[in-house]
Amino acid sequence: MKGIRQLADQLNISIGTVSRALNGRPDVNEETRKRVLEAAAELGYVPNQSGRSLRQGTTNAIGFMVESGFDTAGNPDNFFLGVFDGVQTVLSRHHLDLVVLPCATDEDPTQYLRRMVARRLVDALIISATRRKDERIELLNKARIPFIALGRSATPGDHPWIDLDFEGVAHRAVDRLVARGHRRVAVCVPSNDINLGFVFLDAYRAALGRHGIPFEPGLVIRVASSEQGGYQAAHELLTMAEPATAVVLIYELMAIGFYRRLNEAGLSPGRDIAVIAFRESPLSRFLSPPLTCFRMSLRDLGIALGESLLASMPAYAEVYPQGIVHRVWPMELIEGGSDQAISG
Amino acid sequence: MKGIRQLADQLNISIGTVSRALNGRPDVNEETRKRVLEAAAELGYVPNQSGRSLRQGTTNAIGFMVESGFDTAGNPDNFFLGVFDGVQTVLSRHHLDLVVLPCATDEDPTQYLRRMVARRLVDALIISATRRKDERIELLNKARIPFIALGRSATPGDHPWIDLDFEGVAHRAVDRLVARGHRRVAVCVPSNDINLGFVFLDAYRAALGRHGIPFEPGLVIRVASSEQGGYQAAHELLTMAEPATAVVLIYELMAIGFYRRLNEAGLSPGRDIAVIAFRESPLSRFLSPPLTCFRMSLRDLGIALGESLLASMPAYAEVYPQGIVHRVWPMELIEGGSDQAISG
DNA sequence: CTGAAAGCGCTTACAG
């Protein structure tokens, strides 16, 4: 099956009618439509997307930009695959396809995105791993392409975004630890300029402030978002003049290395040092002790991302009247034993 | 900047010349080419991909199909992101872009692929998580779209593929364990119909055979490719009438749950039971004891996939004269302490 | 070396 021409010839009708029948236009005889649909199914005809795109000015594809080498290292159990699944649930309602655009580690993310936008591969975009200052936001605003950011940024603009509730997590974590007598609570944040590090740190300071605990820069440990980073963080903590008695980890993968280093020092997480991690992952409860951390549904987040993106696209705004979404995604505390240690 | 028309008008030349200049055709005055290139850069003009695709019959995009819910759960440290990076290194040489096509959990992979192929979104495909019998291979063969499979399959066809060296790993793992006196070596494989489970199991049987050890179906533990699966596997092993003294895990994530369950039973991996896992991941060496497992470069695998795919595309076969690649990817043994346990 | 024109596969006003 080559194209609409062949299908039309086969049926002895015009390509216009075939197109209208296939696209569900109302002004087609039902008998004709049935014949067209059957023939298309039998011959496996599906419209060439390039032809449609060129004519309609729309690709019916939504892009999701991810980066191989950046923040993503901190997301173990296929964080993105879970989110994709939710996004697709929404997109499939409208016959839109999700296309993931992975930016290579050796390419500048803004340059990469510029190319993708210019090629007009997708109608709208989801970007992730937002930086404190994120040029991609300016780029997309200027290009007037609809997009939503998974993550906030200090870059101005009233684009839609959804971000995890770093503030809520920081406050609840600090509250729990302070309630157990801890006054020296360390925090592990990424060493790069990803925005979540700033948001988390600000909330951590505010939480300490509520308890009248002065902020100590020395308790902010900046490491890679990985097992290795966690190992290094524990090492730094152990070599502090006056070690922290509790720690909050921004990535649960860090916990693996963190636990390991503590064990090497003959210390037990949960008994000698209290540990709270950010997001729950499948490994959380298989650590000893299980991690106290925060739960969320990746799929639901994906659904929210998809719906909020469509809400910002003129063609779908009617179906999703939520307007420009700015949303903090709630996280639910899951108690493990890792924060049982008591201080003071 | 709307299109080539505007750019041409601006420069007072025809769109044909603009196109030729931009595409590096030799029959363009160098002075003219320079003007065109400069104007394009200044105005941020990039050809609309739909227009090019329609005219050329090629999209300049390569698809990489992944599945959210299948085998991928067993791949923790961003297995695919690492591979993508290598693939992109190759594609960027030819101004091809990588587009990842994630099949949702609730969609049939073959149906999904059929749609993607029909839409003509990409020129060629990489598929992963091949099944024992994989309809996608038949589909792609029939559609005559170039593709390479990451993973073998029993489905016939002489398409190119690259697969990890499950045989080598199974043989070396069994050899090591037998050398330490083990005769009852269990193996954990996925409970679904992914092909690697079959390949691995066959090699395991062959390896046992070389040592004159009879194959015992009871020592094949089928569980999910996850921490939870590993936990369950250890549980099953502990409740065997005559427990295995060693185990080979097909996914390293399983080790987390496996270790946990052993610890709950007061047993130490590496001391009481020997454990060898398949692929090294960042977490391998942070477990206690570190995992004995097998190392490979995700990036190099991606490069090989990219080059082998291009080799199968007429337009690039000259640059990559390797023909139809059927390749087993080597893995290097990394000693941890997890297989130190001695038996007999 | 450049321009004018055809045509890739579609969708969609416009007639009838």
Next chain:
DNA sequence: CTGAAAGCGCTTACAG
């Protein structure tokens, strides 16, 4: 309800 035709943005033989 259907057909004929225009045109989306490109690339590429074909003239000159």
